[in-house]
Amino acid sequence: MKGHNYSSKREAIFKTIASTKSHPSAAWVYEQLKDEIPNLSLGTVYRNISLFKEQGKIITVANVNGEERIDADTSDHAHFVCEACGGVYDLIQSEQSPLEKELSQKGFVIKRKNVVFHGTCSGCTKN
Amino acid sequence: MKGHNYSSKREAIFKTIASTKSHPSAAWVYEQLKDEIPNLSLGTVYRNISLFKEQGKIITVANVNGEERIDADTSDHAHFVCEACGGVYDLIQSEQSPLEKELSQKGFVIKRKNVVFHGTCSGCTKN
DNA sequence: ACAGAAAACAGGAATGATTACTGTTTTTCA
DNA sequence: TGAAAAACAGTAATCATTCCTGTTTTCTGT
Numbered sequence: 001m002k003g004h005n006y007s008s009k010r011e012a013i014f015k016t017i018a019s020t021k022s023h024p025s026a027a028w029v030y031e032q033l034k035d036e037i038p039n040l041s042l043g044t045v046y047r048n049i050s051l052f053k054e055q056g057k058i059i060t061v062a063n064v065n066g067e068e069r070i071d072a073d074t075s076d077h078a079h080f081v082c083e084a085c086g087g088v089y090d091l092i093q094s095e096q097s098p099l100e101k102e103l104s105q106k107g108f109v110i111k112r113k114n115v116v117f118h119g120t121c122s123g124c125t126k127n
Numbered sequence: 128m129k130g131h132n133y134s135s136k137r138e139a140i141f142k143t144i145a146s147t148k149s150h151p152s153a154a155w156v157y158e159q160l161k162d163e164i165p166n167l168s169l170g171t172v173y174r175n176i177s178l179f180k181e182q183g184k185i186i187t188v189a190n191v192n193g194e195e196r197i198d199a200d201t202s203d204h205a206h207f208v209c210e211a212c213g214g215v216y217d218l219i220q221s222e223q224s225p226l227e228k229e230l231s232q233k234g235f236v237i238k239r240k241n242v243v244f245h246g247t248c249s250g251c252t253k254n
Numbered sequence: 255a256c257a258g259a260a261a262a263c264a265g266g267a268a269t270g271a272t273t274a275c276t277g278t279t280t281t282t283c284a
Numbered sequence: 285t286g287a288a289a290a291a292c293a294g295t296a297a298t299c300a301t302t303c304c305t306g307t308t309t310t311c312t313g314t
Contacts, residue, residue, distance in 0.1 A: 008281095027271080043293075044292060046273070054205045083238070091230070107249030108244075108248040109244050111210065115240070116240075118240075119230075121234075132311070134262055165280075171262080171263060192298090194299095
């Protein structure tokens with residue numbers, strides 16, 4: 001049964017993703033773990049990220065400079081991407097749009113709503 | 128003066144992007160034009176797309192299966208990405224969120240807001 | 255209209271993120 | 285405990301995008 005088995009690396013990868021608010025890339029997760037797990041392979045990180053997405057345990061929040069950034073917080077919230085530093089920040093989602101009702105009336109099935117603001121974060125604006 | 132000059136290919140590329148509602152990828156634009164302009168290079172399409180983005184004439188609306196999808200309609204509107212067929216559809220943007228005010232108070236400069244719904248479009252839902 | 259100079263281009267090579275492949279190691283579970 | 289299944293390492297392959305170099309197009313001042 002694919003993807004339903006335990007593995008120590010899978011667990012470590014998920015914990016790393018779940019315990020950061022940095023909205024990491026696959027490469028970042030790999031960097032975090034490679035000291036702790038010396039024989040970890042980047043392919044394993046990718047394979048597990050892919051699996052977690054299928055399982056709905058994580059979501060893709062944005063693509064920053066060609067790198068996909070993920071989030072283990074799958075609750076409905078928006079994100080801010082800083083174009084200067086590449087940082088991704090959580091925002092409290094507020095809006096509940098009439099669009100969603102309209103879409104389902106038209107036969108569109110919404111699996112996910114992704115709200116991303118792009119701009120310059122406060123830290124980068126100062127400099 | 129880079130990027131301020133006319134070129135017949137640049138014009139053709141922009142027209143192609145501006146005259147479709149398909150939210151095309153670079154490859155799609157290239158495919159559309161390669162018969163009409165036999166010696167067109169894919170690199171030229173990419174270079175011009177990049178330029179149009181700098182000039183604010185087009186925006187990136189989503190990344191679908193690893194391909195960046197663009198839109199010459201830069202007005203504030205949302206999009207729907209069908210995960211089954213890869214289609215991208217325009218939605219009327221409605222919401223004007225309190226988030227935006229909050230962000231600017233915190234020193235974040237918003238350049239763009241991107242609202243993308245992911246799911247299955249009505250056509251794909253039927254099948 | 256014409257001759258540099260500047261910008262843009264073609265075509266192909268390079269890059270970089272992601273995925274696929276193959277032989278080996280873990281994990282499962284009877 | 286011992287296969288069978290799943291996961292893994294390590295590397296090769298893929299694919300979108302960018303870079304590079306020599307050539308062509310466009311612009312500008314005369």
